Amino acid sequence: MYKKNILVVFTGPMDLGGIERSLLGLLDAFDYNKYNIDLFLYSHHGPLLNLINKNINILPEVKELSYLRESFLLKLQNGCYYSAILRLRDAIVSKFKQVNNDDTWCEIMERKVQPIDKHYDLAIGFFRPFDLIDKKVNASIKIGFIHTDYSNAKEDLNLLRRDYSKMDYIAGVSEQCVETFLNLFPQFKNKVTVIENILSKDFIEKQSNLFDVSGEMQSDSIKLLSVGRFCEAKNFDNVPEIASLIKAKGIDFNWYIIGYGSDEALIKSKIAQYDMEDTVIILGKKENPYPYIKACDIYVQPSRYEGKCVAVREAQILDKPVVITNYTTAQSQLNDGFDGAIVPMDNAGCANALADFILDKDKQNRFISNMKTTDYSNQNEVEKIYKIIGD
Incomplete structure (x- = not known):
């Protein structure tokens, strides 16, 4: 039986982010009896690397791409000398004018990556930039994904336009993300379609039972949890x-945050500023966040903007009451009043609405009942890819 060939390109390491977990879900959803799947990873490291489906053919790593987003020192330590030189060059140039990382990454890719000697029926760029698919891949159809709300992200619109113009199809992870x-x-x-994040309920539930987190999350108070990059x-x-503001209402709770990133110092300074050291607890980087989601009472996503937050879907799979802020794409994230609550974006409005929700056990239990009868895995979304490829 002839199998069609699909290439998936991801421009980063398999780190602890929602996009990476969504990639794992997509790779698990493919029918390996009908398709050969190759995966080109820029970086063959990261805590989620060993979770990639074993049916996947992972193409060889190109060393100079493997630490693109890392520091000058890390590049040197890992033998990425050309990338390190360009990082140093960009640091000098940035003193005089704005430097765009996409252009630098494309420069490294063009010089260090050989054209892939294979024809693909479909090539999927799961994350920007799409230069590798455009310049080094021979494919009948090329798809580029949208994972965020670009109307709020601080992106160069000319670069975005240039990048997505190279694709035959553009796949947004939610209706409002596309809008x-x-x-x-x-x-x-005429190029845009919706292909939602695909998640494995079985995998998430199994991971949530791997260890106990009661030593890290106090059991005698209401436990709020947020997960994401800082x-x-x-x-x-x-x-x-x-x-x-919630604490001032006399509510006993702890708000735990799982994640890492450039804003950690800012978050810690705000914790000190508002004397919340005993209330807001940074748990840090966790390879498996699911036992923590399972242990929380309410999952909160206080984002400024999102495409479609994977962690919210994961919390719903684990039947956790969810509260999200009213970011632009919030309406496509959940059914407000049915399986989650959308609260105001401003801090005072958010605090008032979240405090009311914490005290409303009936509403929480109603959400839990509704989530138990809802499928959040989106396994059928892979059929949209089959349709594009002509099956």
């Missing part, structure tokens, strides 16, 4: 003030 994208780039209307989009820097 906000088309508000910026209406010329791509960056502007996730808005964790406002959690300490929101928590202080």
Whole structure:
């Protein structure tokens, strides 16, 4: 039986992010009796690397791509000398004008990556930039994914337009993610489709039972939890003030945050500023966040913007009451009042609504009942890819 060939390209390491976990879900969803799947990873490291489906053919690593996003020192330590030289060059140039990392990464890719000597029926760029698929891959059809709300992200729109124009199809992870994208780039209307994040309920449930976290999460108070990178989009820097406003209402709770990233110092400074050291607890980087999600009472996503947050879906799979802020794509994230609550974005409004929700056990239990009868895995989304490829 002839099998069609699909290439998936991911421009980073298999780190602890929602996009990486969504990639794992997609790779698990493919029918390996009908398709040969190759995976080109820029970086063959990261805590999720060993979770990649064993049916996948992982193509050889190109050394100079493996530490693109890392520091100058890490590049040198891992033998990425060309990449290190360009990092040093960009550091000097940035003193005089703005430097775009996408252009530098493309420069490294063009010089160090040989064209892939194989024809693919379909090539999927799961994360930007898409230069490798455009310049080094021979494929009948090329798809590029949208994972965020670009109307709020601080991205160069000219570079985005250039990148997505190279693709035959553009796949957004939610209806509203596509809507906000088309508000910026209406010329791509005929290319855009929705392919939602695919998650494995069985995998998430098994992972959630691997160990006990009661030693890290106090059992005698209400436990709120947020998971994500410590960056502007996730808005964790406002959690300490929101928590202080809830605490002022006399509610006994702890707000735990799992993650890592560039905003960690900012978040810690805000925790100190609002005297929330005993209330807002940074648990740090966790390879397996699911036992913590299982142990929490309420999952909170206080983001400034999202495409479609994977962690929210994972919390719903584990039947946890979910509260999210009213970011642009929030309506496509959950059914407000049925399986989650959307609260105001401003800190005072968020605190008031979240405090009311914490005290409303009936609403929480109603959400839990509704989640138990809802499928959040989106396994059938892979059929949309089969349709594009012509099956």
